[in-house]
Amino acid sequence: MPASSILTSVRTPLKTAIQGVAANTYDSVPEAPIVPFAAIVPNVPYLQPSFLGKGNVKLKVNLVMTVGVAMYDNQSALDNWEKLVISILAAIPSGYEVGDVSNPIPLNIGASEILAGEIQLATYYTQTN
């Protein structure tokens, strides 16, 4: 049996769950995301030990999902971003705490400008082997 990991047990299942609504999904920091996209990356604090015992490593995992859309014009970009966030919120599977959604702000990635905001997420992870 392969060792469990946060990637395979937490981030990838989340990425898989939202693949149907976000055109491009990433379970780590992408070098050059292609819009529209959703990228699942660590939040601060990232890993919080919060359970009894030392038998298995048990952690609260804090994540942030960065959601970005193309910045064609303000009105349509914001509308597209809101629709994408709503559809992602509906697709997040059980077992994940859904927190606040930040305001979207324009970002420059390479030569292109995008509108991006963040969804706060958290879940719990136990190292099983």
Next chain:
Amino acid sequence: MATTVITGRDLAMTIATKNYDEQATSATLSADVTIETYNTLYSKAYKSIDSQWTFDVEMLADWGAADSLCEALWTAAESAPNTALAVSLTAVTGAVFAFNVLPVFPSVGGASPDAQTVSMSFTVVGTPTETFS
């Protein structure tokens, strides 16, 4: 003497022989000791007359899971409320406390969007037995 530090990571807890460390975030065994005070002609006198122990547990709710503690406690509180459950609480290797508690109904639900949690306060039957080694 060197400073000794033990933490919640040193704790281990079993209820009815099953280990629930992976769900529990806090476990505390404490005593409420009743001490009578007598005003004598000479001075005050104190007498410990009773102690009631309590076991407080906070954990993530595990309804629906295999070997669910919430479901086991609910069933026990419903079907056998006066039958004590054996508990073992290890503060750290070499300091183990064994005692019995009466089952209580776990709370159900919680606030959105956080993980559902359960806080339970068990009445301990009798006095814990300690093993120091």
